[in-house]
Amino acid sequence: MHVLARTALFALMAGVSTSVHATLVNFDDGWTNNTVIDTQYAGVGVTFSSPETFVAIRDMTTLGSGYNTTSFPNAAFAAFDGDVQGTLRIDFAAPASSVSFFAIDVGDSSRDAKAYDSFNNLLETITVHNPGTGPGIGIIDPVVFTVSGIAYVTFGQGAVYIHGDGSLIDDLSFVIPAPGSAAVVAAGIFGIARRRRAPACVSS
Numbered sequence: 785m786h787v788l789a790r791t792a793l794f795a796l797m798a799g800v801s802t803s804v805h806a807t808l809v810n811f812d813d814g815w816t817n818n819t820v821i822d823t824q825y826a827g828v829g830v831t832f833s834s835p836e837t838f839v840a841i842r843d844m845t846t847l848g849s850g851y852n853t854t855s856f857p858n859a860a861f862a863a864f865d866g867d868v869q870g871t872l873r874i875d876f877a878a879p880a881s882s883v884s885f886f887a888i889d890v891g892d893s894s895r896d897a898k899a900y901d902s903f904n905n906l907l908e909t910i911t912v913h914n915p916g917t918g919p920g921i922g923i924i925d926p927v928v929f930t931v932s933g934i935a936y937v938t939f940g941q942g943a944v945y946i947h948g949d950g951s952l953i954d955d956l957s958f959v960i961p962a963p964g965s966a967a968v969v970a971a972g973i974f975g976i977a978r979r980r981r982a983p984a985c986v987s988s
Contacts, residue, residue, distance in 0.1 A: 806882060809956040811858040817843035821860055829877040829960045837863040837870035842952055852922045854886045859952035862939070867947040871940030874956065881932035882959040887912045887939070891920025893949035894942030897927045902935040911942055912951075919949055927953075934958075 807828050815821070819841040821832045832839040845857045853859045862870035876883075879902060887895060894913035901907055912925045929937070939953060 804959060804961050806957050806959050810855040810954060811841055811860050812855055815841040815858060817841060817846050826877070829880075830956070830958065831875045831877075832860065833873045833875070834862040834870040835873065836868075837865050839863070839872055850921045851889065852924060853888050853952070853954045854924060855955055859888050859954040861950060861952040864950060868945075869941065869950040871938050872953065873936060873938050875936040876934065876958060876960060878960045878963070879933045879935055880958040880960050881934065882929075882957065883934050883937060884926065884928040884958075885939075885953045885956040887925040887927050888952040888954055889920045889923060890914055890925055890951045891917040891923065891949065892944065893946045893951075894944040895951050896938075896940060896942040897929075898938045898940075899929045899931055899934045900936050900938075901933050907931045907934060913942065913944060915944075920951070 807830070809825055809828065809830060811821070813824075815824075821839045821841055823831050825831065839860055839862055841858050842861050843857050844851050844853045844859060860872070862872035864870065883899065885897075887897070890912040891914050894911055897910040897912065899907045899909075908929050908931045910927050910929065912927065914920050914923050914925070917923060927939075939951075
């Protein structure tokens with residue numbers, strides 16, 4: 785490849801790589817206890833919901849000693865329907881990668897974190913379970929998905945359940961590629977190749 789063409793290609797690739805970065809949602813944006821969370825973070829590419837109930841903020845300082853989270857004071861949780869906690873659903877504005885969060889206070893009851901693509905195909909399941917720890921107060925488990933192309937994630941009840949048990953999430957992190965990044969690279973490569981193939985002008 786010609787030196788100038790190779791330099792241009794490297795510049796395009798460098799521009800794309802610098803446009804991609806991780807977004808962190810720690811829920812510590814001044815929300816008060818029990819604030820319903822749905823579209824407040826749509827501007828950074830993520831929304832929250834629960835098919836059974838709703839998603840809300842929990843100010844951990846209101847729960848007394850023993851409870852913990854990765855970044856005080858807030859975490860997020862799906863509300864209860866009676867004694868059963870709802871499923872927390874996280875939707876991304878575009879397919880995401882490097883998705884992770886911390887599961888807060890998962891104990892005897894197991895919780896399943898599931899990643900899906902835009903066609904509702906299950907990509908990966910991560911089960912969080914700390915048997916013999918009761919409600920799991922103060923336990924923090926990292927949940928890290930290894931797949932990409934994640935359209936949405938659910939965090940809901942697993943196979944083991946004890947009535948009244950619940951859990952939360954904190955420090956959600958994800959990467960959504962900048963819109964048009966792939967198109968910019970493709971256009972650059974096509975332009976470089978086209979210039980290399982173009983014949984020399986012939987004067988009459």
